[in-house]
Amino acid sequence: MPEVLVVDDEPNILLSLEFLMQQAGYKVVTAPDAEQAAVLIAGHCPDLVLLDISLPGMSGFDLLEQLRQQPDTQKLPVIMLTAHGREVEKEKGLALGANDYITKPFSTRDLVSRVDALLNTPT
Amino acid sequence: MQTNWVVLIIAFSYLALLFVIAAWGDRRAEQGRSLVNSPTIYALSIAVYCTAWTFYGSVGRAATTGLSFLLIYLGPTLAMLCGWLVLRKMVRIARSQRITSIADFISARYGKSSGLGMLVALIAVVAIMPYIALQLKAITVSYGVLTEYPNLSPPDLSLSDFWNDKAFWVALVLAVFIILFGTRHLDASERHEGMVTAIAFESLVKLFAFIAVGVFTCFVLYPSPATLLSQAGALLPEMERHFGLDQIPGGPLGWFGTLVLAALAFITLPRQFQVLVVENVNEQHLRRACWLFPLYLLLINLFVIPIALAGLLGLPGTGEPDSFVLTLPLAAGLEALPLLVFIGGLSAATSMMIVETIALSTMVSNQLVMPLLLRWRRLHLEESHDLSGWLLGIRRIAIIAILILGYLYHALIGEAYSLVTIGLVSFAAAAQFAPALLLGLYWRGASRNGAAAGLVAGILVWAWTLLIPGFALSGWMQTDFIERGPMGLEWLKPYALFGLEGWDIYTHALFWSMLANLGLLIGVSLFSRQSHMEQTQAALFTNALKPEAEMAAIWQGHASRYELFRLVQRYLGKAATQRLLGPAPTGDQIDSAATPAMLAAAEQGLTGALGSATARILINSVVRGEALDMASILSILDTTSQTLEYNRRLEQKSDELARIGTELKGANDRLRELDRLKDEFLAMVSHELRTPLTSIRAFAEILNDSEDMAPEQRQHFLTIIVRESERLSRLIEEILDMARLESGRMTLSPQRCDLSQLGHQAVEAVTQLFEQRQVQLDVELPDTPCPVIADPDRLQQVLINLLDNASKFADPETPQVLLRLQQHKHKFSVSVEDNGPGIDEAEREKVFEKFHQIEHQQQGQQVAAQRPKGTGLGLPISRGIINQLGGRLWVAEPEVLGGACLRLSLPQALEEDQEVSS
Numbered sequence A: 001m002p003e004v005l006v007v008d009d010e011p012n013i014l015l016s017l018e019f020l021m022q023q024a025g026y027k028v029v030t031a032p033d034a035e036q037a038a039v040l041i042a043g044h045c046p047d048l049v050l051l052d053i054s055l056p057g058m059s060g061f062d063l064l065e066q067l068r069q070q071p072d073t074q075k076l077p078v079i080m081l082t083a084h085g086r087e088v089e090k091e092k093g094l095a096l097g098a099n100d101y102i103t104k105p106f107s108t109r110d111l112v113s114r115v116d117a118l119l120n121t122p123t
Numbered sequence B: 001m002q003t004n005w006v007v008l009i010i011a012f013s014y015l016a017l018l019f020v021i022a023a024w025g026d027r028r029a030e031q032g033r034s035l036v037n038s039p040t041i042y043a044l045s046i047a048v049y050c051t052a053w054t055f056y057g058s059v060g061r062a063a064t065t066g067l068s069f070l071l072i073y074l075g076p077t078l079a080m081l082c083g084w085l086v087l088r089k090m091v092r093i094a095r096s097q098r099i100t101s102i103a104d105f106i107s108a109r110y111g112k113s114s115g116l117g118m119l120v121a122l123i124a125v126v127a128i129m130p131y132i133a134l135q136l137k138a139i140t141v142s143y144g145v146l147t148e149y150p151n152l153s154p155p156d157l158s159l160s161d162f163w164n165d166k167a168f169w170v171a172l173v174l175a176v177f178i179i180l181f182g183t184r185h186l187d188a189s190e191r192h193e194g195m196v197t198a199i200a201f202e203s204l205v206k207l208f209a210f211i212a213v214g215v216f217t218c219f220v221l222y223p224s225p226a227t228l229l230s231q232a233g234a235l236l237p238e239m240e241r242h243f244g245l246d247q248i249p250g251g252p253l254g255w256f257g258t259l260v261l262a263a264l265a266f267i268t269l270p271r272q273f274q275v276l277v278v279e280n281v282n283e284q285h286l287r288r289a290c291w292l293f294p295l296y297l298l299l300i301n302l303f304v305i306p307i308a309l310a311g312l313l314g315l316p317g318t319g320e321p322d323s324f325v326l327t328l329p330l331a332a333g334l335e336a337l338p339l340l341v342f343i344g345g346l347s348a349a350t351s352m353m354i355v356e357t358i359a360l361s362t363m364v365s366n367q368l369v370m371p372l373l374l375r376w377r378r379l380h381l382e383e384s385h386d387l388s389g390w391l392l393g394i395r396r397i398a399i400i401a402i403l404i405l406g407y408l409y410h411a412l413i414g415e416a417y418s419l420v421t422i423g424l425v426s427f428a429a430a431a432q433f434a435p436a437l438l439l440g441l442y443w444r445g446a447s448r449n450g451a452a453a454g455l456v457a458g459i460l461v462w463a464w465t466l467l468i469p470g471f472a473l474s475g476w477m478q479t480d481f482i483e484r485g486p487m488g489l490e491w492l493k494p495y496a497l498f499g500l501e502g503w504d505i506y507t508h509a510l511f512w513s514m515l516a517n518l519g520l521l522i523g524v525s526l527f528s529r530q531s532h533m534e535q536t537q538a539a540l541f542t543n544a545l546k547p548e549a550e551m552a553a554i555w556q557g558h559a560s561r562y563e564l565f566r567l568v569q570r571y572l573g574k575a576a577t578q579r580l581l582g583p584a585p586t587g588d589q590i591d592s593a594a595t596p597a598m599l600a601a602a603e604q605g606l607t608g609a610l611g612s613a614t615a616r617i618l619i620n621s622v623v624r625g626e627a628l629d630m631a632s633i634l635s636i637l638d639t640t641s642q643t644l645e646y647n648r649r650l651e652q653k654s655d656e657l658a659r660i661g662t663e664l665k666g667a668n669d670r671l672r673e674l675d676r677l678k679d680e681f682l683a684m685v686s687h688e689l690r691t692p693l694t695s696i697r698a699f700a701e702i703l704n705d706s707e708d709m710a711p712e713q714r715q716h717f718l719t720i721i722v723r724e725s726e727r728l729s730r731l732i733e734e735i736l737d738m739a740r741l742e743s744g745r746m747t748l749s750p751q752r753c754d755l756s757q758l759g760h761q762a763v764e765a766v767t768q769l770f771e772q773r774q775v776q777l778d779v780e781l782p783d784t785p786c787p788v789i790a791d792p793d794r795l796q797q798v799l800i801n802l803l804d805n806a807s808k809f810a811d812p813e814t815p816q817v818l819l820r821l822q823q824h825k826h827k828f829s830v831s832v833e834d835n836g837p838g839i840d841e842a843e844r845e846k847v848f849e850k851f852h853q854i855e856h857q858q859q860g861q862q863v864a865a866q867r868p869k870g871t872g873l874g875l876p877i878s879r880g881i882i883n884q885l886g887g888r889l890w891v892a893e894p895e896v897l898g899g900a901c902l903r904l905s906l907p908q909a910l911e912e913d914q915e916v917s918s
Helices: A011-023 A034-043 A060-069 A087-096 A108-118 B004-030 B039-049 B052-082 B084-097 B102-109 B114-148 B159-164 B166-182 B193-221 B225-235 B251-268 B270-278 B285-301 B304-313 B321-331 B336-375 B388-416 B419-430 B433-442 B448-473 B480-484 B505-526 B532-542 B548-553 B561-572 B574-581 B587-591 B596-610 B612-623 B630-705 B711-743 B755-773 B792-809 B862-866 B874-884
Strands: A003-007 A027-031 A048-052 A078-082 A100-103 B751-754 B776-780 B787-790 B816-824 B827-834 B888-892 B901-907
Touching: A003 A011, A003 A034, A011 A027, A011 A048, A011 A108, A011 B630, A011 B711, A027 A034, A034 A048, A034 A060, A048 A060, A048 A108, A060 A078, A060 A087, A078 A087, A078 A108, A087 A100, A100 A108, A108 B630, B004 B114, B004 B166, B004 B193, B004 B336, B039 B193, B039 B270, B039 B285, B039 B336, B052 B084, B052 B114, B052 B193, B052 B251, B052 B285, B052 B304, B052 B321, B052 B336, B052 B419, B084 B102, B084 B270, B084 B285, B084 B433, B084 B532, B102 B114, B102 B270, B102 B336, B102 B433, B102 B532, B114 B166, B114 B321, B114 B336, B114 B388, B114 B419, B114 B433, B114 B448, B166 B336, B166 B388, B193 B225, B193 B285, B193 B304, B193 B321, B193 B336, B225 B304, B251 B270, B251 B419, B251 B433, B251 B505, B270 B336, B304 B321, B321 B336, B336 B388, B419 B448, B419 B505, B433 B448, B433 B505, B433 B532, B448 B480, B448 B505, B532 B612, B561 B574, B561 B587, B561 B596, B561 B612, B574 B596, B596 B612, B630 B711, B711 B874, B751 B755, B751 B792, B755 B776, B755 B787, B755 B792, B755 B816, B755 B827, B787 B792, B787 B901, B792 B816, B792 B827, B792 B874, B792 B901, B874 B888, B874 B901
Parallel strands: A003 A027, A003 A048, A048 A078, A078 A100, B776 B816
Antiparallel strands: B751 B787, B816 B827, B827 B901, B888 B901
């Protein structure tokens, strides 16, 4: 069963994402900020990360950059989540190596199908 | 011997070639690729000094009076080598004053006096006539020799059948030629680049022709110069004595006289002034000319003595000494060389006539005719806008008239003198310009009256001692007066004035004329007063080479500080004057002398406003201490006051514009900053709105899609949706509040209310929330009323917001909050304190920024993260409301609980403020 790491500082959003991923048949791990996410990834590498950009302290971009610099997480699929709808941020995320980019508020079906697509699971 | 036709065709071809060269030079000048912008061309054009007189006459003079011919070239050599600083000064003045001729130059130096200009122009025409006659004579004689050799009978110069006289036709042809390329067009420039190009070419031609004859004489006719000399020594025994220095007419004095005469004439002859000064395009060209031109003179004189000796040895086949250059190759039976010599002589004569006639015609039109025509009111010329047609016509007529006069002189008295002597008569006349010209360059005191008196006296003496005897000797009048003096007055004998005998006639004439000229110039100048125009021009001329600062030094010690200050202030105003000269003089300073620096500054300031000439006049009026006459001051004021007023208004306007510009720039910067802030605000608002919206949508979709969900979970999710919706509503409300506060549209209804009572109401409102969160709330409110002027609803909103915040940030284990109301003199303060981690010193102002999050406090605090997050607008809104109520809200030092402490203070309402709105 593929494992998804969800990182978001907003507890309710974290809860909804956790539920959605579980419902879609994934194992879910959550982290409220980037530092904890980094620790979790270092301990056990998930199959995909749903990563919020605006996080307290270290930002989602910082974590993504860090992941892409390490050999074992270089190819780890990352979907960026953000409440900033600005085009520059999207470009920045994709430039840093994000596999996909989803703007809040999102369609739950769309989110799940994108995760599925990245994990090659037929929906 | 050549036939007439061959010679004529060659002569006309040569003139046509000259014309083509001149036209080419003009075209290049129009295209901006000037040919004359070369020091070599400039030096060659100066060689217009070498006329037919040099070409034929030097040999003649060497054959008759030995070495004296050299003096005529040593003079210019000295002038060029030693006087180039003087020339540079004249060139610079001519450039800045747009000088067109020597008459113009002298007139400009002496206050732009038109009378003096006329005088100089008249003298120049009279003085140069013999010289032009000389060139005509050279052309006709050389033509005669070439076509009729070996018949050497002197040409018939009688006037009776002038249509048969070749000189007449030569003059006419040349007149047409000079009109064609001297007055083709009249533009703003006083220069004739085409003419200068052609003259430089002619200088090369005559030098080449003369050297060709010299080489022929020394190396073909005789095997070597040494053979020629030894033969001459043997056959002409008197020769050795003949070429001794003591053989020069007049002895050592004659030496000196001729040298000075040639040096002066080199500068003052109208054609020399034209090429040296007027046609100079670059002052730096003088540097090369000052050695190249003397070198040219050396080359053209190199073979004079050998040719003269060979000519004397070849007598009688060589005829007149003045024709030796031509007859030597003719006698040898050559065909081509005599033609080359003729062309060389033609070029020497025509170059002189071209430049001289153009220079004279310019003087005649500008200094003589135009001023008279302009005064002749019936022509209404002063109303006409374009006088160039008139000018061209006058110049053309003048050219014809000058050449005809030259012809008449040639026909009437040409026979009396040899080539060289005619030239020296002209030299002596032209030299009369030298005192006014040269002294005027260095002595500021030289005045117009002095210059005029000197010129008149000098030219009268010249006429009496050289011109009139010349007429007499050519048979026009009785010659008694030369021998015995007019009416028997011995001391007035023209060649021995005041009993001065034994001098050669030129040195004699030069001495007396210069004595009269200089004496009157200095004497009259010392005793006459200069007009302000003269003073200005004198200063401009004498100081032409000095930098501005040094000019002021001349005025040192003559101007009082107070006068100078008053003068400048009258034109520039007080502020500008103080900027230029420092503070206004007071007390003892009033009588103290102005420093040179102050004078320079004052002049510069005035120049900027009024132009240099007027500024100089004004400074002069103060510096010299002599008042300008009222009329001239008034006329200056008339013309300048309007300009000044206009300038001042312009300056005001431009100041205003500059100020508005700065203001606009500031406004623009503020707008940009506001725009940036607005963008930032919008981005933050959108972020904040999206967050609850995300939860709401996510859970709504989950509930919608999941039918078989546990009821408790369904309930939990629904609760989240409700809470997030409330958060969203609150957020929108707060954003609207914030927008109202910022735009100043927040409407408060201030009234007298009891702060203590409002505190109680706020506590009541949050009690339930605090119980839910298990936060202990302590309240310290006085029992007595605490009257303030405030909007009770808004103030309560602030208090609830502070309490809510405190409950969120209190210690999660044993949360505690304290509300305290205190009175300080005429103020009340309300503190809300918690026992949480508190707020860092650096964060204390930032918490009032919109959407500011105190992030670190939430890290790792699971409990805090569970609570509804703040919107980030509560504190900014609270501060905005309190500020609008006339109070303050800030983060204070915690007093009891040690966590964060927010405190607001409001002024106490006065007793009579029952119902006052703020």
